[in-house]
Amino acid sequence: MPPSNSSSLRRLAPLTLLVGLAPGAWALTVEFNYDYDASGFFAPGSDARNALEAAGAFFEAAIGDSLGAIESGQGAGGFYTAFFSNPSVFQSGTTLQTESVANFAVAADTMRVYVGAVDLDPFSTGTLAVAGPGAYIVNGGSAYRDAMVSRGQGANQSQDDIRNVDDLTNQTANDFATWGGFMSFDIDRAWHFGIDTLPIGSQPDFLSVALHELGHVFGLGTADSWNNLVSGSTFFGPAATAANGGVNPSLQNGGAHWAAGTLSSVADYALSYIPNAGETQETAFDPNLTLGTRKLMTELDLAGLEDLGWEIVEPVVEPPPVVEAAQVPVPGAALWALAGGLGLLARRSGRGQGG
Numbered sequence: 001m002p003p004s005n006s007s008s009l010r011r012l013a014p015l016t017l018l019v020g021l022a023p024g025a026w027a028l029t030v031e032f033n034y035d036y037d038a039s040g041f042f043a044p045g046s047d048a049r050n051a052l053e054a055a056g057a058f059f060e061a062a063i064g065d066s067l068g069a070i071e072s073g074q075g076a077g078g079f080y081t082a083f084f085s086n087p088s089v090f091q092s093g094t095t096l097q098t099e100s101v102a103n104f105a106v107a108a109d110t111m112r113v114y115v116g117a118v119d120l121d122p123f124s125t126g127t128l129a130v131a132g133p134g135a136y137i138v139n140g141g142s143a144y145r146d147a148m149v150s151r152g153q154g155a156n157q158s159q160d161d162i163r164n165v166d167d168l169t170n171q172t173a174n175d176f177a178t179w180g181g182f183m184s185f186d187i188d189r190a191w192h193f194g195i196d197t198l199p200i201g202s203q204p205d206f207l208s209v210a211l212h213e214l215g216h217v218f219g220l221g222t223a224d225s226w227n228n229l230v231s232g233s234t235f236f237g238p239a240a241t242a243a244n245g246g247v248n249p250s251l252q253n254g255g256a257h258w259a260a261g262t263l264s265s266v267a268d269y270a271l272s273y274i275p276n277a278g279e280t281q282e283t284a285f286d287p288n289l290t291l292g293t294r295k296l297m298t299e300l301d302l303a304g305l306e307d308l309g310w311e312i313v314e315p316v317v318e319p320p321p322v323v324e325a326a327q328v329p330v331p332g333a334a335l336w337a338l339a340g341g342l343g344l345l346a347r348r349s350g351r352g353q354g355g
């Protein structure tokens with residue numbers, strides 16, 4: 001699917017994913033939509049949905065952009081129709097069925113992602129998932145079209161900031177915005193859905209794959225603003241180059257991923273997951289996942305998102321609590337109880353946690 005603009009993620013109860021966030025860091029919501037989950041792969045309360053939402057929470061935490069609302073209709077000033085691949089239905093051959101939603105609307109600061117599962121063997125027997133940003137048609141005056149396509153992003157908040165006027169000679173895209181997109185997962189795999197546990201044997205790790213596919217929805221390898229930084233098999237984004245030790249990262253043939261085997265260090269947002277933040281790991285956006293292993297987002301992956309236009313929020317790691325020795329002498333049992341009560345209050349106040 002061609003790039004489009006908008007997606008939203010659901011705000012999650014804070015999972016173990018995060019250690020701490022800067023104020024305002026919850027700007028983005030990744031709103032997964034299950035209307036096209038024909039098989040019930042992501043049934044409510046399922047481990048699959050849980051792992052998917054954990055992947056969404058990572059992007060919610062990492063991205064700080066504020067996106068304008070997408071509206072459609074007479075009162076809105078124009079009409080917006082969204083297009084995306086049905087994540088559960090093949091149309092023919094290797095094409096998923098195209099869906100369209102007229103009078104489309106998405107709340108501000110929200111990215112919507114349609115998810116589902118189907119046997120993806122028509123792509124290739126090795127395919128774990130496919131994904132992409134959604135497409136759209138916007139009809140209205142130029143102010144409406146600029147607002148709907150850019151969602152307030154870009155140097156001039158215009159549609160030309162998001163989509164190249166001409167891919168060969170007028171590469172105007174300098175940022176990315178979209179209503180969201182779709183992600184489809186291979187339905188007949190022995191997926192590992194655990195968040196706090198690692199896959200074993202030949203299990204594909206769902207969290208790893210969901211993070212990778214969300215990256216495509218967010219423009220990695222798909223946005224015009226990404227493609228404008230690609231020349232041959234080299235990526236010229238400044239943030240990614242800095243994250244890669246000052247060397248322009250190499251890309252897979254075609255430019256949609258980092259070169260196979262590219263390494264970086266696990267990003268701080270993953271502190272409570274395994275592998276741990278700071279560990280060297282194959283990037284999430286190399287082209288493939290070794291079965292039985294996990295890959296989280298790395299610093300290079302985040303830098304790629306930054307280069308294509310997303311504001312990356314620096315995670316704030318809270319300092320460890322100050323542990324103070326008890327100050328109250330303990331002359332007898334009655335005072336013990338009192339001291340214990342005071343200690344409890346102190347703990348609740350969040351300071352002076354007793355040993």
Ligand SMILES: [Ca+2]
Nearest residue numbers: 119120121186
């Ligand atoms: Ca399959």
Ligand SMILES: [Ca+2]
Nearest residue numbers: 261286288289
């Ligand atoms: Ca790989």
Ligand SMILES: [Ca+2]
Nearest residue numbers: 153175309310
């Ligand atoms: Ca931006």
Ligand SMILES: [Zn+2]
Nearest residue numbers: 212216257287
């Ligand atoms: Zn990919």
